[in-house]
Amino acid sequence: MIAVERLSKSFKVAKRRTGLWQAAKALFVREHTLVRALSDISFTIRPGEIVGYIGPNGAGKSTTIKIMSGILVPDEGRCDVFGFTPWKDRVEYVRNIGVVFGQRTQLWWDVPVIDSFELLKDIYRIPKTEYKANVDMLVDTLQLESIVHTPVRQLSLGQRMRCEIAASLLHGPRLLFLDEPTIGLDAVSKIAVRKFVKTINKEKGVTVILTTHDMNDIEALADRILLIGGGSLLYDGTLQSLRSRFGTRRTITIDYRETADRLDLPGVEVASWTPERAVLHVDTERATVSETIALLSSRVELKDVAVEAQPIEEIIVQLYKEHRI
Amino acid sequence: MRTYRSVFKLRLLLGMQYRAAALAGVATQFFWGFMLIMIYRAFYLHASGQPPMSLEELASYIWLQQAFLALVALWFRDNELFTLITTGNIAYELCRPADLYGFWYAKLLGMRLSAAILRCIPILLVAAFLPAPYRIQLPPDASAFVLFAAALLLGLLLVVAISMFLYISVFVTMSPTGSMIVFGLIGEFLAGLTIPVPYMPSWLQQIVYALPFRWTADFPFRVYSGNIPHDEALIGLAVQVVWLLSLTLLGRWLLGRTMRKVVVQGG
Numbered sequence: 001m002i003a004v005e006r007l008s009k010s011f012k013v014a015k016r017r018t019g020l021w022q023a024a025k026a027l028f029v030r031e032h033t034l035v036r037a038l039s040d041i042s043f044t045i046r047p048g049e050i051v052g053y054i055g056p057n058g059a060g061k062s063t064t065i066k067i068m069s070g071i072l073v074p075d076e077g078r079c080d081v082f083g084f085t086p087w088k089d090r091v092e093y094v095r096n097i098g099v100v101f102g103q104r105t106q107l108w109w110d111v112p113v114i115d116s117f118e119l120l121k122d123i124y125r126i127p128k129t130e131y132k133a134n135v136d137m138l139v140d141t142l143q144l145e146s147i148v149h150t151p152v153r154q155l156s157l158g159q160r161m162r163c164e165i166a167a168s169l170l171h172g173p174r175l176l177f178l179d180e181p182t183i184g185l186d187a188v189s190k191i192a193v194r195k196f197v198k199t200i201n202k203e204k205g206v207t208v209i210l211t212t213h214d215m216n217d218i219e220a221l222a223d224r225i226l227l228i229g230g231g232s233l234l235y236d237g238t239l240q241s242l243r244s245r246f247g248t249r250r251t252i253t254i255d256y257r258e259t260a261d262r263l264d265l266p267g268v269e270v271a272s273w274t275p276e277r278a279v280l281h282v283d284t285e286r287a288t289v290s291e292t293i294a295l296l297s298s299r300v301e302l303k304d305v306a307v308e309a310q311p312i313e314e315i316i317v318q319l320y321k322e323h324r325i
Numbered sequence: 326m327r328t329y330r331s332v333f334k335l336r337l338l339l340g341m342q343y344r345a346a347a348l349a350g351v352a353t354q355f356f357w358g359f360m361l362i363m364i365y366r367a368f369y370l371h372a373s374g375q376p377p378m379s380l381e382e383l384a385s386y387i388w389l390q391q392a393f394l395a396l397v398a399l400w401f402r403d404n405e406l407f408t409l410i411t412t413g414n415i416a417y418e419l420c421r422p423a424d425l426y427g428f429w430y431a432k433l434l435g436m437r438l439s440a441a442i443l444r445c446i447p448i449l450l451v452a453a454f455l456p457a458p459y460r461i462q463l464p465p466d467a468s469a470f471v472l473f474a475a476a477l478l479l480g481l482l483l484v485v486a487i488s489m490f491l492y493i494s495v496f497v498t499m500s501p502t503g504s505m506i507v508f509g510l511i512g513e514f515l516a517g518l519t520i521p522v523p524y525m526p527s528w529l530q531q532i533v534y535a536l537p538f539r540w541t542a543d544f545p546f547r548v549y550s551g552n553i554p555h556d557e558a559l560i561g562l563a564v565q566v567v568w569l570l571s572l573t574l575l576g577r578w579l580l581g582r583t584m585r586k587v588v589v590q591g592g
Contacts, residue, residue, distance in 0.1 A: 071419045073585055095422045106417040109405075111339055122331035123421050 002045040002068075002175070002207070007077035009038045009063055037063045038074070039231045047174075050201050050208040052222030052239075054215075056320060060231045061211040065179050068209070069099050081175065095124060098168035102180035105160065106167055107152045113163045114148045117170060124171035131170065138166040141196055158189030165193065169200065176200075178210045182217055194220045215312040227319060234323050239312070246318050247310040250289050252280045257301040265295055328423045329431040336432050340439025347443035350395075354448055358391040362459055377523035381462050382550040386521055388461040389546045392448040395440035396481045397542040398518060399488055400509035403436050406492055407501035425584065426577045429492065433485045465551040472558045476545035479565040484541040486572040487512065493576065496583045517543030523552070537568045 013035050016026045038060045045051055055061050066072040068079060070086035070093055079086055084093035107116040121131045139145055142162045147155060155163065161181065168176065178197070182190045198221060200206045210221060218225060218239065225242065227235035235242065251271075258275045267287030271279040282292050289307055296302060362384055369380050378386070395401050406429065409415045418425060452461040464470040494504045513519055515538035522533055522543045533539050544561050547553045553561065 066416065069420050071416050090419075091422045091424065094420045097420065099417070099420045101416055104412075104414045104416060108335065108339065110342065111335065115335060115338075119331050119335050123328045123423055125327065 001047050001082060003078075003080045004044070004068070005042050005078040007038055007041040007064070007067060007074050007079060008036070009067065009072065009074045011035045011037055036231050038067075041077070041228070041231075041233050043226055043233065043236055045207065045209070047207055048201070048205050050197070050210065050221050050223055052218040052225040053209055053211045053228065054213075054218060054225055054316065055228040059228045061228060062179060064228070065099075065177050065209070065211060069097060069177055070094055095171065096173055097175045097177065098171070098173035099177045100164050100168045100179065100181050102161070102178075102183040105152070105164065107160070107163060109153050110151055112149045112151055113144070113155075116152070116167060117148070120167060120170050126171050130172065134170050134172060138169060141199060142166050142192070158185050161185060161189065161193065165196065172204075173206065175207045175209070178208060180212055181210070182212060182214050190214070190217070197221055215316060219312055229320065229323050235319065242315060242319075243309070243312075246315045248284045249310045250282045250284060251308045251310070252282060252289065252292065253306045253308070254278055254280070254296060254300075254302055255304040257303065259300050261299055263296065263299065265292060268292055329427050332428060333431040333435040336435025337439045340436050341443060344443065347440065350440070350444050351447050354391040354394055354444065355451065358387050358448070358452070359459070361387050366458055378521065378552055380458055382552050383521070384459055385462045385550045386546045388448065388452040389549060390518060390542065392445040392452070393441055393477065395437050395444055396477065397484055397516065399484060399491070399512035399516065399538075400505060401437065401440065402488070402491070402505065403433055404501075406432070407495060410492070410495050411499055411501065419584075426489070426580050430485055430489065433488060434481070437481065437485065462550060464549050468555060469548065469551050472555065472562070473545055473549040475562055476548050476558065476565065479562060479569060480541040480545045483537060483565060483569050483572070486569055486576060487537060487541070489576040490579070493580050493583055512538050515539060516541050537572060540565045540568055
């Protein structure tokens with residue numbers, strides 16, 4: 001239902017070296033470099049999926065989102081969403097999608113939020129009953145009762161983002177693009193946003209494509225991740241398989257009765273050591289966690305043991321390193 | 326249509342919120358109008374030949390110009406739209422199921438009307454009670470007034486159509502200031518807002534009459550005072566319609582073309 005095939009896009013970027021002479025020269029001759037934002041991106045997404053689209057800054061995430069939402073025209077490639085080509089059938093197509101750009105605002109700055117909602121109702125020609133039902137649902141689940149009558153300029157970022165998300169779902173889209181929806185939000189707002197996204201995905205079957213730099217977003221939401229770097233697709237699969245492929249390290253933190261034993265065990269790297277506490281990295285391909293703990297308890301008198309999986313952030317960094325991006 | 330009506334309505338209501346700006350505008354316009362009439366009066370007292378407009382016609386022309394500045398001045402702009410383009414917030418406007426040209430046209434129309442509603446009444450009221458050479462005259466007859474109203478309305482639609490080119494140009498230049506200065510200055514002069522068209526040398530008048538700008542300001546104001554007779558005014562209305570249609574079609578085509586190449590700024 002969403003099929004992207006061999007999508008490519010380049011941007012021409014004007015370059016100028018520093019200095020007055022260079023600036024004067026640039027008045028007449030400009031040097032351009034061609035930046036390849038996307039090259040040969042292909043993937044398909046099934047209805048009802050939540051897909052995390054990740055990659056470092058400048059990887060091409062936003063460019064892909066812009067192309068898929070009909071804002072940008074690619075140089076080459078095909079994109080089919082619900083049978084539409086986004087940039088060709090723009091007006092008809094965008095009725096079916098909702099978009100949230102975390103760094104931009106779609107609400108009118110100086111008027112109460114509800115006025116912006118009313119405008120969207122007319123723009124999308126949402127029938128009255130459907131509009132009312134949707135607004136009630138959104139106001140209820142996103143807890144907007146107290147803020148919909150406030151001008152947007154007086155809202156905090158977290159409140160505004162909740163309103164932005166509501167605004168992009170008023171017309172009941174089947175597909176939702178979230179471009180960094182949790183950027184700059186505090187922990188409470190982040191969790192509220194995640195919970196809401198999960199809910200509409202479960203209850204309304206809305207397909208979600210999410211870009212973010214916050215790996216907790218991905219862990220909480222995405223069944224599947226697409227990793228992009230330098231304009232190419234590098235990984236497409238579930239988070240679990242990513243973990244089992246790269247996340248072979250476990251961290252064991254132990255407290256013990258004072259000892260001089262430096263705890264050098266096979267397959268274990270000592271990250272930090274004091275006479276009473278140590279942090280160990282276990283490479284699970286060389287040693288199991290249980291063996292290591294058994295060995296440890298035979299060497300020192302353990303007081304406390306904590307085992308942690310490798311944080312997803314680290315796995316991603318490892319992945320970036322592997323692909324040199 | 327409902328989309329455009331709704332955008333128009335919201336922009337109108339929004340514009341009416343800015344009362345302090347309107348008050349400041351009224352004061353400035355009032356001062357400016359006064360000054361202009363005083364200057365022209367000095368010229369008239371020492372004029373050697375017959376001036377192309379009577380001082381009474383001129384006073385009406387200037388007061389109308391000041392009162393309806395928001396409707397006719399090309400430099401009267403929507404900064405929000407500029408920031409939308411240069412920062413890339415336009416991304417949102419592009420994922421709406423609406424034609425962008427109509428969307429912006431409605432927005433700009435709402436902005437101009439809301440500004441004019443707040444400004445015109447106080448200026449016209451005061452101008453109507455000023456002493457003789459400064460006072461705004463009533464139109465010579467009722468039909469002149471009807472023709473004026475029609476011409477002003479078409480002029481407003483026309484000025485919005487012209488200003489659309491300004492916003493489109495910002496997609497390419499990325500600098501509202503540059504577009505504004507060039508368009509604003511030339512447009513204002515050619516519309517007869519700097520000096521009324523009849524005062525220009527005849528070769529310049531030929532140029533001005535061949536361009537769309539004068540139909541936005543010079544034409545309606547001179548219809549009001551009867552400086553342009555009725556039959557000529559009727560033909561003028563038709564010319565306005567022709568300009569309006571051709572400029573909106575051209576603007577729509579140009580915007581469509583620009584959009585295909587547009588780069589939405591920012592990540």
